[in-house]
Amino acid sequence: MNLKFGWSRRSFLSMLGAASGSLFAGREAKGSELLVGEHEHSLSKIDGNPIVPITTGLGSTGDIYAELGVKPLINIVGTVTVIGGSVMKPEVMELIRRGNEHFVLIDELEVAAGKFIAKLCKSPVGYTGLVTGGAAAAMVVGYAGMMTEDLEPRLKACPDVTGFPRTEVIIQKSHRYAFDHQIRQTGAKLIEVETREEMIAAINPRTLAIHFTNILSDKGKVSGPETVEIARKHGIYTFNDASADVPPVSRLWEYPAIGFDMVTFSGGKDICGPQASGILIGKEELIHWALMNMSPQEDRIGRCCKVGKETIFGLLKALEIFVNQDYDATLRMYDARAQVISDAVAKFGVKAQPREFDPQALGNVTPSYSWMIDSSKLAITGHEVMLQLAATQPVGIGSMGADSGGMRGRNPDANSDKSTAKAAKPKRAERAAKNPNTFGFAVWQLKEGEDKIIADRLVEIFSAAPKA
Template identity: 80%
Template sequence: MNLKSAWSRRSFLSSLGVASGSLLTSATAKAEGMFGKKPKAETKRLVDGNPIVPITSGLGSTGDIYAELGVKPLINIVGTVTVIGGSVMKPEVMELIRRGNEHFVLIDELEVAAGKFIARLCKSPAGYTGLVTGGAAAAMVVGYAAMMTEDLEERIKLCPDVATFPRNEVIIQKAHRYAFDHQIRQTGAKLVEVVTREEMIAAINPKTVAIHFTNIQSDRGQVSGPETVAIAKAHGIYTFNDASADVPPVSRLWEYPAVGFDMVTFSGGKDIQGPQASGILIGKEELIHWALLNMSPQEDRIGRCCKVGKETIFGLLKALEIFVNQDYDETLRMYDARAKLISDAIAKFGVTARPREFNPNALGNVTPRYSWQIDPTKLKITGQDVMQGLADTKPVGIGSFGAGAGGMRGRDPEAEARMKAHPELAQQRRRGNGPGRDPNTFGFAVWQLKDGEDQIIADRLVEIFSAAPKA
């Protein structure tokens, strides 16, 4: 893996052009002065004060920054999950991140301009705009803070001490409770659980500020998105739709706000392939303004920790533009070609490709999944063994078994007793399989592979199957 940077022909010519331009401008000014003409005011070209340079000492000088820190990088066959870094940004996105670092700028001014860009690109309804946030979770924090504080500085500074606020309760369907409602609770808001439509209406009171809708779990609740919006509008309260992992299809970027949700958030670091620590909040202009008041660069407010840099803003905008304008059918053909390369390499072992699994209308994490069937009459190896073999690959691992494998879970004193009482749970956790999973199959996603990584996977699978005992 060679990650060394170097002077390129393009950067050299660019630098030469800047130098030549400066010399010519200076010479022209002097010449005009000599002939009695009033020199024109110089229009200085804004240039990058931090050119790309080779690193010759310290961190990065070997070309392999991961090895220098003793960390094993991964080929992503899991998906756009935060625990392994989300997604890989396209070259154009990286270039705009670099350009975003060229100059200082008023972050609030940049955010407002970026919000208008997002609204145009995402066909937002009249009166809506956007905001680049530090991820979809951060969008929830500043969004709910905005609803409760409005633009009142005293409230903004008090949040999350919201007990004295006139409205501080958020209604949520019991089926919509999930790990990220923690971000609502951290604003100080009180969650009120309901199950039915009737319960939702009955729960509304003068303290209610909003109804939360978890889009990816919308098939579990009894109240749909449009019904939620209608109920909220009838009672003068807000609605928030968390659709963080729910594009593609790209049309959801404008369909969900068009339903009438006051705020909708999408992750910028999943299939949109923007910076991992980026999110998009689309909503009513007044609410978005209040959200910006509740976040960095402002100080003494709950969203100060939700900082977004100028580089992230530009990178996210470019990634979103590419995502909106892509030909998704062509993208699917690319995924199929990657899977076929792998299938062709392992067919000689009696391992056959299964039908592609793809539901373009799934609620979230919409992407094809590819899987393969091992013939147990030819090889004595399970699908779990194969996935473990991929994960154990060095120096670059292929896939991962998640945060649990790294020990990043809080201590649960009761876990051991539960495992003893229900040993089948322990077995499922070790194997990563749910009930009914065929042990002779394995599969993964290919959407986050970089060019050439499909061949690396194919070669590694050939090694694994070549070493497997024959049946």
């Protein structure tokens, strides 16, 4: 199919919707067969109705983004929260729909889901799981649980931890990051250290735990196993934030097996579950205390970390698919997507660079694809190409502002607006300055057919680019 970008926004999205609809149709038919005959549930599906057409109000035009005046994006950035994380598979969407069929005691469902997670993720004996409202929420309720235990006065008081016996969390200075805010919001106090000796010396009767930021493992002087060893000897907890660190899938069981008391993974990254979901795997008692600190419980610090029944079912299905996938086949799919783009731009002298892939990278593990522009033929930089992709209508291809979105606060101590702007300069722009003739992006979150859309758009860009 030769896609033209002169289409209207609605016709463009309708085409994508039709493609998705055909995929859903097959899945839906197969899924519906499970609802009849010997598998039919005795309860009526009052709320979990099949997908129905919307004929009035929001959604009736078939283009909900246009109705709200928001420009949708083709994701070439990666599994970042600011553009929606990842896209759920049809089976996950179906489980979300089925999760809406009945009311249920959320705590009971969470406990059952935790057992499902523990079995699927080969968790150590005595460990279980918890579906949270993202990995950040897992940190909030996890650390709150460590401090409050099951004591009602503490549960109600947190984050006012006055009188709590242990409220200090040791963290390597090199492991400080934006998400340790979630530890601090529980009332816990972070104690920075740099070496193993400093870590041991910092332990005192008020020490609660040692926090380990997995994606920064190579930046610190104390490894994960060493952290666990030190904590065990001194009777304190350990928490490993491995939010973006699967694949490889084996990390789901390798990190708990090291002995971390709690490990969290994001459900909305490559696991492709609901964006507002996370997984907390840990010792049963600690997970119980964490659940006591979160919704549906009231008067708790984690009441705002609400997880619905639909999200729980969606996350479980996404995790099941993720664990059971053939990752070699997944990599071949990524390569095929990149090849579609490479074939389209080759006639302009734009050459594909060798694929870069480190399966043991610490976070956001995925192949990296890039292309080199022949500056003797085209007078356009890689950065300019990325800008034009982002400016594509009616659907943008990536976003040059994905890491800020206009939501950075003002710095009252800054000397001028220019200094603030410089501090907020995207890393992508810095890379482009170093490699002006190259451009690259992620292909792992593309939906079927979007590689062809990108290829066609690049053909337009290079056809219109000035000759060198």
